[in-house]
Amino acid sequence: MSNFLVSKCICQEKEFTEVKEYAVKHNISTVRELQEHNYCACKCGLCIPYLELMFKTGETEFEPGASINRKS
Ligand code: FES
Structure with a gap:
């Protein structure tokens, strides 16, 4: 299992933590x-x-593929 986690928008260089703060x-x-x-x-x-x-x-x-794996 990979230790890599998806935690940012690479194109616009924004960590999801920053995005969450901005959204709030x-x-x-x-x-x-x-x-x-x-x-x-x-x-x-x-x-x-x-x-x-x-x-x-x-x-x-998020673990890579979380968006697919978590769909119910
Ligand atoms: S990673 Fe390309 S638009 Fe967010």
Whole structure:
């Protein structure tokens, strides 16, 4: 098992902890709103499913594939 955790938007160099703080400060609760602020998730989009999980669970670090593995 890998020790690597997904914890940032690589394209826009934002740690999910920073994104979470920004979202709280600006009353943001969706990825779309982050994109409208041009803050995060505006380029390749690979971080989007992890950000959706962040909004859902409050977590800021995820095992790779968490967005697929946790779907019910
Ligand atoms: S990793 Fe977030 S847009 Fe590419």
